[in-house]
Amino acid sequence: MPPKFKRHLNDDDVTGSVKSERRNLLEDDSDEEEDFFLRGPSGPRFGPRNDKIKHVQNQVDEVIDVMQENITKVIERGERLDDLQDQSESLSDNAAAFSSRSKQLRRQMWWRGCKMKASVALVAVVLSLVIIILIVVRYRI
16 A cells, blocks of 8 residues: 655655654664564564554654654745745835935925026016116106
8 A cells, every 4th residue: 555645855854753763773772572562562463463553653654754844844934924024024114215205305306396487487577677677768768
């Protein structure tokens, strides 16, 4: 029977669970009396059951590995979301600063335009007064 859960490994992933590594170390260093407690009875009448238990234990180990991967991915996603939130707050602050600076610049340009119009109007009034005064002085004589 193929495993129900497949695991996609990257180069950065750690293979195998910590529990299965500990179990393997204990099984390698143990004698026959300890084997009984680690592996269970392994006589002819217990063989198929032991295989089922190992199969189920392998599936449990696979599920544990997948869940550890998922937890790691969720943590990484949370960190990326925090970075994204910081960037969006920075962008919002910059947008507010840009908005206030653009309003200030708009006011400055409006006043500059008003000053320019007023100076042109003043020059026009002075020129028209000069022309009127010259005409009045010329016909008065």
